[in-house]
Amino acid sequence: MIAECVREADVLEAVALGRWPDRCGELAAHVASCEVCSDLVEVARALHDDRAWLCREAQPPSAGMVWWRATIRARAEAARTAAQPISVLQGIAGACLVGAAAGLATVAWRSIHWMDRIGELAVNLESRRADIASASALATGHGLPILIAVAAGLVLAPLALYFTLADD
Amino acid sequence: MHDMTLSQLEQLGDEVAVSEATFQMDEDAFRLFYERTARPVWAYLSRMSGDAKLAEDLLQETYYRFLRANVSHESDAHRRNYLFRIATNLVRDMRRRPRMAESPLADGVGHQEPADPQSADAADGAVRRLDLARSMARLKPRERDLLWLAYAQGSSHKEIAETLGLKAASIKLLLFRARRRLAGLLREGGR
Numbered sequence: 575m576i577a578e579c580v581r582e583a584d585v586l587e588a589v590a591l592g593r594w595p596d597r598c599g600e601l602a603a604h605v606a607s608c609e610v611c612s613d614l615v616e617v618a619r620a621l622h623d624d625r626a627w628l629c630r631e632a633q634p635p636s637a638g639m640v641w642w643r644a645t646i647r648a649r650a651e652a653a654r655t656a657a658q659p660i661s662v663l664q665g666i667a668g669a670c671l672v673g674a675a676a677g678l679a680t681v682a683w684r685s686i687h688w689m690d691r692i693g694e695l696a697v698n699l700e701s702r703r704a705d706i707a708s709a710s711a712l713a714t715g716h717g718l719p720i721l722i723a724v725a726a727g728l729v730l731a732p733l734a735l736y737f738t739l740a741d742d
Numbered sequence: 743m744h745d746m747t748l749s750q751l752e753q754l755g756d757e758v759a760v761s762e763a764t765f766q767m768d769e770d771a772f773r774l775f776y777e778r779t780a781r782p783v784w785a786y787l788s789r790m791s792g793d794a795k796l797a798e799d800l801l802q803e804t805y806y807r808f809l810r811a812n813v814s815h816e817s818d819a820h821r822r823n824y825l826f827r828i829a830t831n832l833v834r835d836m837r838r839r840p841r842m843a844e845s846p847l848a849d850g851v852g853h854q855e856p857a858d859p860q861s862a863d864a865a866d867g868a869v870r871r872l873d874l875a876r877s878m879a880r881l882k883p884r885e886r887d888l889l890w891l892a893y894a895q896g897s898s899h900k901e902i903a904e905t906l907g908l909k910a911a912s913i914k915l916l917l918f919r920a921r922r923r924l925a926g927l928l929r930e931g932g933r
Contacts, residue, residue, distance in 0.1 A: 576918045590896060613925035618893040620874045620928060625894035627871065628785035634801055637776040641769055644806045648765070 877927035
């Protein structure tokens with residue numbers, strides 16, 4: 575429950591204006607008999623005096639210094655914010671290149687197996703030269719382009735990565 | 743679509759950065775506002791953090807956030823309340839950090855006492871400040887905020903509610919309890 579007193583505002587004003595207790599004869603008599611106002615004087619006076627002392631003794635940095643630091647920091651933060659989309663784009667480009675390289679490697683790996691099967695087919699069909707010729711033609715017709723594509727990818731991927739990430 | 747190189751993009755980013763670095767408040771207006779508010783804000787931060795050095799860092803951070811917020815204020819009082827709100831949030835954040843668990847207020851009390859040591863008034867004042875610091879240290883952080891804003895800063899209940907993010911209707915009761923507690927502690931000499 576809150577205990578209140580109608581003289582609280584008067585007491586606060588007297589403390590805030592520095593009139594307490596010397597110029598508060600009647601009010602001082604009231605405070606002496608009122609528990610609420612007595613607490614109020616105790617607390618308000620202590621805090622008011624403490625603030626006054628702290629404000630007197632405070633040595634905050636100059637306004638110019640605070641402004642200058644804030645400006646520098648704001649610029650640095652704005653530059654970071656502006657660079658974020660570029661970093662994201664670079665990351666996406668890098669991820670795409672890695673994905674493409676992995677895809678090419680998978681295709682190359684499969685083509686090697688496929689060529690092995692062609693080889694086995696060639697052995698099985700040794701007696702039938704006509705079939706061997708057709709198998710060789712098949713291998714030459716499909717395997718070679720794949721190998722060229724893999725080699726090109728391996729050479730071009732680092733170059734593309736370099737140009738994407740380079741500053742200029 | 744016009745193609746841009748990476749360097750052009752970065753240059754554009756720098757230009758954007760420079761234009762964004764300007765605050766809504768110009769430097770002259772800031773200087774005036776700062777001269778009026780820096781000391782009370784520093785006093786508040788110093789007492790609430792219990793560390794004069796830390797108060798200086800928090801002061802810089804408070805004004806930086808104030809400038810970056812780019813909020814338009816209807817009056818100087820509103821602007822000042824907003825500043826104290828930022829300061830309060832910063833002190834709260836700082837309290838959550840583990841290092842602030844120890845001695846919340848006592849550190850800031852004894853720093854520089856330039857008055858004549860032979861002066862009885864100065865000695866009496868120093869003792870009272872020490873008592874206050876000890877007593878405040880025994881209060882809850884929210885009680886400290888409430889009491890300082892109400893009786894040191896002279897804020898109204900509505901302003902306190904806005905600053906501390908509390909309901910205006912609850913301020914009276916919270917303030918009464920905090921005041922009674924602090925008064926009791928002060929009478930005991932902060933012990």
